Amino acid sequence: MNVAARTSIPAWKRGWPWQEGAAGRFSPFKAVIFAALLLPALWLLWRTAQHDLGPRPLTELILQTGTWGVRILLVSLFVTPLRQILRYGRLALIRRMTGVAAALYLASHFSLYMANHAFVPEKIITEIAKSNYLIIGLIALICLLLLLATSTDAMLRRLGGRRWQMLHRLVFPAAMLGAWHYFLQVKADIFQPLLIIGFLAWLLGYRLWRRWRPQGMALPLWAVIVLGVFAALLTMAIEAAYFSWKIGAAVVPRVLEANLSIDMGLRPGIWVLLAATGVTLVAGLATIRARRS
Ligand code: HEM
Numbered sequence: 001m002n003v004a005a006r007t008s009i010p011a012w013k014r015g016w017p018w019q020e021g022a023a024g025r026f027s028p029f030k031a032v033i034f035a036a037l038l039l040p041a042l043w044l045l046w047r048t049a050q051h052d053l054g055p056r057p058l059t060e061l062i063l064q065t066g067t068w069g070v071r072i073l074l075v076s077l078f079v080t081p082l083r084q085i086l087r088y089g090r091l092a093l094i095r096r097m098t099g100v101a102a103a104l105y106l107a108s109h110f111s112l113y114m115a116n117h118a119f120v121p122e123k124i125i126t127e128i129a130k131s132n133y134l135i136i137g138l139i140a141l142i143c144l145l146l147l148l149a150t151s152t153d154a155m156l157r158r159l160g161g162r163r164w165q166m167l168h169r170l171v172f173p174a175a176m177l178g179a180w181h182y183f184l185q186v187k188a189d190i191f192q193p194l195l196i197i198g199f200l201a202w203l204l205g206y207r208l209w210r211r212w213r214p215q216g217m218a219l220p221l222w223a224v225i226v227l228g229v230f231a232a233l234l235t236m237a238i239e240a241a242y243f244s245w246k247i248g249a250a251v252v253p254r255v256l257e258a259n260l261s262i263d264m265g266l267r268p269g270i271w272v273l274l275a276a277t278g279v280t281l282v283a284g285l286a287t288i289r290a291r292r293s
Contacts, residue, residue: 017097033094037101040068041108058116062109067192069105070178073144074199076102077175081206084218085283087290096151099171103148106178110141133184140177143170172207175200190242191268198235198272202227221280221287228276236269 014024018031044064047053053060076098083091117123128134147168149155156164179200183193205227209219219227240255259267266274 020093027093029090030093030097033097037072037097040064041105058112062112062116065105065109065112066182069102069109070175070182070196072098072105073102073171073175073178074196074203077171077200077203081203082279084210085221085224085279086286087218087283100148100151103144106141106144107148110138133181136177136184137181140174140181143174143177147171147174172204176204190239194235194239194242194268195271197238198231198268199275201234202231202272202276205230221283224283225276225280228273228280231276232269232273235272236267239267239269 014022016024017034018027019025020027020030044061048057048061051057076095079091079095079098083089114124117127128138147170150159150164150167159167179193179196182196183190186193206219206224209223209227213219236256236259239259240252243251243255258264259269
């Protein structure tokens with residue numbers, strides 16, 4: 001399609017999440033990801049309509065939107081490294097969509113929190129002010145909302161590529177603060193926050209290491225797995241430190257033992273290691289196939 005024809009298509013007809021390119025072509029790949037991002041919200045709406053949220057429906061919705069928000073945020077952070085490691089350029093198509101979805105889930109999380117306090121400003125402000133984990137969550141959310149507000153093409157043009165990119169690096173502190181908020185508020189089971197912290201450690205290691213590489217060069221596969229091992233060990237160390245602080249130093253050998261056995265299921269550190277190994281294997285196979293063809 002020529003430029004004149006492309007520009008004659010009004011923006012509202014080509015800006016939908018399931019479209020790609022300037023011509024607004026239907027993209028099955030984007031449509032599937034969009035549907036997947038929508039599913040948790042639809043499921044929660046369904047449960048709300050069925051009165052299936054337990055005795056404290058608002059609290060359940062706060063927990064669910066927080067959990068889905070942080071998971072989708074993590075997925076959005078994985079898009080660029082996976083695109084580079086797996087050499088699958090089309091992943092770039094879902095970067096903005098996943099980031100926007102994460103911010104929207106977390107904005108609903110906060111709105112539900114306010115609803116739980118009947119939207120009374122004094123109550124909300126006093127409760128946030130006296131609780132560290134809420135202050136941390138709020139800072140993370142403000143960062144994400146700033147990114148959401150500047151996520152459009154028009155804002156990218158207005159800010160200029162360099163400034164926009166620098167601003168959008170805020171997603172890393174936001175994700176770290178979000179994970180910390182999650183870790184602080186869970187009462188007993190730290191499995192999921194630890195998993196998120198482990199994946200975040202891998203992602204941050206990847207970003208930092210890549211900064212030292214000559215422009216545009218992806219990390220070699222051995223670096224991907226070294227980072228995986230490092231992130232897994234860090235996750236185990238945080239788990240051991242947490243239980244040592246909660247129960248006492250004597251529990252540390254048992255935590256490490258649990259990481260090496262499958263009797264109690266796989267621990268978060270092992271999941272991080274398995275994920276890094278899986279990505280490395282898939283990328284290795286893709287490289288071999290590319291060399292052969
Ligand atoms: C980027 C920012 C944020 C992220 C990633 C986030 C994520 C989460 C996650 C994952 C949970 C735990 C869900 C579970 O245990 O299953 C949670 C719980 C919670 N969050 Fe957030 N949150 C954020 C911001 C906020 C803000 C701004 C507030 C309110 C000021 C807030 C209030 C709460 C409350 C009250 C709970 C616990 C509910 C309960 O245990 O009764 N969060 N959040």
